[in-house]
Amino acid sequence: MLGAGRSRTAKLTAKVGYAVTIAFLLVTVSTIIGLSSWWGTLFTSDSEVIHIVTATLHVVAFVHAIDIFNLVNFSIFRAMGRQRISFLIMLPPYYMVMFPVGLYLAFSSLDMGVPGLWMGMLVGLILIVVSQFTFIFGYIDWDHEVVACLERLKKSTRVDGQPPKLNVEQLENGEGGLSVTRSEC
Incomplete structure (x- = not known):
């Protein structure tokens, strides 16, 4: 979600990961103890x-x-x-x-x-x-993590020797839970 520019969704995904983990643990811990x-x-x-x-x-x-x-x-x-x-x-x-x-x-x-x-x-x-x-x-700071992720992607991903095209306009408009004021990530 960070690479998609969705900071709120990334944080929610982390919380969902914890919820799934708790459900799994109830079963495994009960089985081990039982x-x-x-x-x-x-x-x-x-x-x-x-x-x-x-x-x-x-x-x-x-x-x-x-x-x-x-x-x-x-x-x-x-x-x-x-x-x-x-x-x-x-x-x-x-x-x-x-x-x-x-x-x-x-x-x-x-x-x-x-x-x-x-x-x-x-x-x-x-x-x-x-x-x-x-x-x-x-x-x-989840918003900062999105920007940092996009910067890493921009540096590391190349298609035919060209940097990737990030959808910066969506980020600048605040879509995906993040507002970026810079011209580029």
Whole structure:
């Protein structure tokens, strides 16, 4: 939608992506939690191992849920050509939160074991997703993103050595949710 010059539609598309994700997650998280005790019995009859698998899968279900939002957010950053910002948001929590918290929960006096490692991942992913949401809906100027996208398209797309013909007149008239006052994008 950004390349089509529709900033409002791009923002709405992002929100629809979240709604579809929530619907999908209700099914998958319910399935993972509902079948968690069954998964362990596929591989062993040892009740202690089955208990560990069940406890781990309860945490994994929520890691899965949060990580799906991470993927949707990254797709939004990618559509805006802002992969670097997404990387910079994700890097510190991975190494400064996920690993230390996971190792602490798994091997400290809390002795949570494997579920503790996954809980560390859950804490880090929550921090990442909250940071991404904050940036996407708090700092992104969707109208500016449309102009930036059109400029990238203009620079990168060539037909027979000629720059593409963007429908700037529609943008200048405010059609597609954006008003551009410049003579060219």
